[in-house]
Amino acid sequence: MNLRQWARDLAMGVRFAFSGGREGWIRALLTAVGVGLGVALLLLTTAIPSALSVRHERSEARSSLFVGTSVRSASDHSLLVADAGTTFRDKDILGRALQPEGPHARLPPGVDAFPAKGEMVVSPALKKLLTSDEGRLLRERLPERIVGTIGESGLLGPAELVLYRGADGLASRVDGGRVVRLEHFGNPNASPERMDPVLLLLVLVIFVVLLMPVAVFIAAAVRFGGEQRDRRLAALRLVGSDSRMTRRIAAGEALGGALLGLVLGSVFFVLGRQLAGTFDILDISVFPSSLNPSPLLALLVAVAVPAAAVLVTLFALRGVVIEPLGVVRTAKPARRRLWWRLLLPLAGLGMLYPMLGQGRDHGDFNQYLVTGGVLLLLVGVTSLLPWVVETVVGRLGAGGVAWQLAVRRLQLSSGTAARMVNGIAVAVAGAIALQMLFAGVEDDYTRSTGKDVSRADMQVTVHSGSDVAGAAATFRRTEGVRRVTALSQVSLGAARKDPDLGSEMMVGDCAALREVAALPSCRDGDIFALRGGEYDEGTTAKLARPGRLLYIDPSYGDSRGREIPWHVPAGLKQADAIKDPNGIKRSGFLLTPGAVPPPAAPALTGQFFLTFDPAVPDAVEHARTASARIDPLADAMQWTSTRQTPKFAAIRTGLFVGATCVLGLIGASLLVSQLEQLRERRKLLSALVAFGTRRRTLGLSVLWQTAIPIALGLLLATAVGMTLGAVLLRMTATPVTVDWSSVLSMTGIGAAIVLAVTALSLPPLLRLMRPEGLRTE
Template identity: 40%
Template sequence: MTNWLQDLAFGFRLAFTGHRPWGRLVVTSLGIALGVVVLLGAASVPNIHSARIERENMRDPVAAADAPGVGVLVANTPAVQFGDRFIQGLQLQDLRPDAPVAPGLTRNPAPGEAVVSPALQKLLQSPEGELLRPRLPAEITGVIGQDGLVGMKELFYYAGTDSLSPRSHQVNGVSERFGESTTVEAELDGHLQLVLALGVAVLLVPIVVYVAATARLAEAARQRRLAAMRLVGATGTQVRRMAAGESMAGAVLGVALGWVLFELVKPAVDGISMGEYSLFSSYVRPVWWLAALVTIGLPALAALVTIGALRRGIAEPLQVTRRATARPRKLLWRVVPVVTGMAGLVFIGLDGISGQPALQLFIASVVLVLAGVPLVLPWCVERFAGRLGGGGSTAWQLAVRRLQLTSGTAARAVSAIAVVVTGVIALQTLLATVIASEPSRAPGPEASAGGRMTIMGGLPEDPAAVPTAVRELQALPGVLDARVNDSSIQASDGEYSSWTVRVVDCAQIRELAPVPDCADGDVFAAVPDQRVDHLAGATLHLIDSYYGATSRPTRDQLATWSVPSTVRPVGILPDGGRELLVTPAAAGGLADLARQVSIDAELAPSVAPDVVERVRNIAAAHLIEPTTSNAMGSPRAVPELEREAAMTAVQVVLLTGALAVFALIGCSVFVSAAEQIQERRRPMAVLGAVGVPRRTMAWSLLLQNAVPMLVATALAAVTGLLLGVLVVLVSSKGPVVVDVPGMLGLFAFAAASVLVVTVLTLPAATRAAAPEGLRTE
């Protein structure tokens, strides 16, 4: 053990004291440092998720409203839609002077007061926020502290009130303090979990491959130094230990630099948001055992890769001798990880993914497929280069011969890029399929221009509220017409599962169904079998009604309504449901019980964008919990929009991260190309001395970089498409959709990296090809 430590320490010291070590050391350390930043960010995801859930639970009490010692009533308020954003809020009502204070506040707001988040305050103070202010329930008196928010960009408020009823099912009570509720972890959408798991694998596996390749930078120069050590009596085992220590030096320095960069980058998280999703930098804390694995594992990986690379070679005095003659690479063992991973995905697809074990098997299968790509790539490059003919231009012959001699080095330089392309193609295929399988989404406010906008809400106590709202809408510039559509409520009669009861006049009934005659007082039933006798005088139980926040009954206290004795059948309505069409005279007290109204507003063809917000303001002023939609779609719920925002955030972050990793690995390709030029100074100087034009050598360099990249992208395209198809099979999202523009963009990025690397290495190649290079040798 002592000899091991001594040899490692000597190699560690050699990394800082060798011949011109700093350039190689800086490149190695910087590459590993950037990889450490990505890995630590991934290791923080579990803590980020837990921190968000904890913050949400801190302000979401669930104690019974009539529990002894209750100090404050808390009720969720309907989300306020403003453009494509939603503002959430909580109503607070103190029941005693020492009532518990909500998170982020020094005192609960009094009735008529509201305390808002910093992001909401900024929005309200902007010119855009003038249209939002009328929909908030009270006067703004303060700003919520960080302890009461889930994210820096969250739009949230607390509002004080004195109108909550302890018997309302909307109200949750807090006995002692906020944050005592049982932690309920919000489960991510199943397809979002797959996208996130695939994306994390796409980001992390290339980083590990990149670190392994970085550990072998300047391998030829290292072997020359180790051969000199053999001259003074070092054994082959000692030489490998010293090489491992030298690699560990760059890895240790890179890990330390990565931690520093990680801490410097963390504050930038506070300014990042994706739709409704934002974080605090304090959430970004790596899980301790994952952080330890990154900190200890990367230097160990660098040492193991170096030892493995030297096992086939013996550093002899002033030269390097291979243990055996070069033999063609075997394919069988190289495809085992890929085949095993794909078999695992097929198994999951047949059995269905459910629960953590299946998700863990999914991640392991994807990692096996991605990790198998660098193993198969050297065989592909060797076979492809071996089949290239010797004819053609001088540049082509030079490039082909060099690839045939050093196919392993060429494949290693682009192996991480092949992994990135494979993963991103699979990720693009999954995202394109998921997006294509989603139902058509409701257009935003701008899409409502020139169409019909529908407002649905509960009826207030004031009978003049709806006519007033209609008049104000008709007077609004940009609104051509506004009229009450109908009042409706869901009901059950005990025989059939449900009915929709609509209070409409005869003109509206004629638009809905072909009736021979209609008079105020009639009742029509739309049923497939035309049987309506059982409905005459039946008692309907009204469900899912609008009663208002202060008087809504529980489900065991549902209101009832008796159907009139005469009911006439009509044909099936366009929506195909069971409906009762009740004229106002026959409705009796039904309209008061239903307390729901629908108003249609016709918008002008070219309407200003703020008209939709003004329509919502009028609805909020006169109706209870209004929602708006347009003729092209229905209103979306907050969870659905949050899911879409999360999917968009994951898509943007993962693809951006993949391209960033792509660019990072492109730097290693440049370093590898520069190292090869350094190793070939003498042959290139000989070529220059015998008259080979430098332009020919420049083309040769381009081809040497382009051919391995071409093989890598071809292998990545095939493997990525197969992986994407299998992942879609796991997700059960229907027909596979291939993102062809995205794939072409990746290929263009790869081609650009070849050109950039070639241009950057041309000066070094020109100097190496000068005849003076022979004298320097």
């Protein structure tokens, strides 16, 4: 057999796929829709690396604080940048205050001109929010006039909230942290950070778990229209085609549907790419222009999908006898063998076994072994499920009419039923394993913030130069603020510049000071030296000698301080440090307002601990607005007891977004598959109705035909998913625990999708259950 004969037979099959009249077109279209949905998701997946790369490049290009190259003195190219970000409800707003110091100062990406003081340039999403009723409270916090919008090159996504506001007077506040002087944005010397091996393992498993159901659905879609195809194959044998040629023509028909599926998949991808710009999932959005599939990966999809269609069809027909008078498929088939089906998951476990106990301390996990092992375990679900369905339905007994119709249909075509639920079973198995892995390692990436949320709900830092007493009064008048603890602090040293002994001075009334120390007695004018502070190592005792000359706000390196001299008074009291609301035992000196030297007041940085009234829904927003009015560069931080590592949280977000897409594909593909099966059986359904079978009975039978395979598939998926999850936990050197809530939730989601698909297929089923369906030409 030469390639020319293969090409001729496949081409004939492609022609048959589109020249069989309405039936042929419907069959080809169903196949193409199923394949197209899978192809679209594969193309979107291949575009993810491009989108992530674009987001990283844009993030680096606009970076300024902490990573920007800071310069010491002003120049024609220098620019002062301060952190002016805020949070509105649950959305973070990236904000920067800009003050150019020369005519050639570099603009941030996406900005055409510097805003003047009282003006700001915002992203389109932030502009929409500020002009809406929802953003009324935020507009009070950002009163500047909007003079422009930030271009796409300066944003990570269309839904990102970003602003650049004009400012002045930033030169005196340069500290190399929240306020910096720079001559360009970005960090050209940044080097890629090595990812944690466990996080890398999570990413690998997520990609395999999300893409495997797509491949299963594509393989199932190319086998649509099996019964009509059987009659055509018999006719081909009748006109002289041999069995091998007939199988190649059948493969050509599947190839035609797959090629049309590639076209539809490209259309679906373009539509999905445009729609991606309108969605904001967990604060993640992308521009359509960023979703560019890798040419090599896109070519791989374009070649692999048609090739898979041909191979799957030839594999499906390997045990089918095609004769001129019909296809011998209704005879009792040989029982499926179990031994080779067990080899696949066992081989997957064998590939993962060498990495058991490796954890994060023994280098990266072998990517090929991880990918291959997880892939074989999930493929094991698709190979075991047909055997499980055949074995179980073969032993089901008698029941009602609907039950008997469903069971008999499953006994005759258990393979078709298994194919329909293979994708959902694979998705659920992978999801269970991932949820177990996430739950097992979550504690390693979740840290306690140390904040005592029972003592405060928010901490506001108002920088030096502000009226601390006036700020405290403003917060007390703010709607929803129930309690305010006002403390101020400033550094203290034994020398004017770069002191070798240094500590801190905290100022507050007696009630506020009792939040950081156990005071023996207190009245205005008292000064205390703290004992038992963390990391003190006797420094406070050395500095607290009466009469010693110390300096408030000394200078360090390039950072200029006020260098205010202060003599330790003779009437110094001692106090024991306790944990403050931040969970820290302070060291140094505590001063009541009456003991603060007047020249030191402008050097104090205000720390305010706020407690909110839970009956006021927007108390947090009112407090943030008040802090912005007191100091536009104030840092208002709402407290939480724990915080997750950003990369771990980002990977979990990516899993959620990917799982949402895959679940949508699962539902759509299951619906297409269900409609295709109903269409093939319309004459049988019409005959049953004509003989007096109740429609309720037929509807129940369709429900049982769906429920039995999906129940078996979910049980198998649970077993395989828990096994894979346990192995992955052992690989990360984490104790094996079963997160039953995740297992039950994933199983419930899978069952809910099938129930939804069954409900959507009932209207077409009722239309098909008419005696008129027996008419033919």
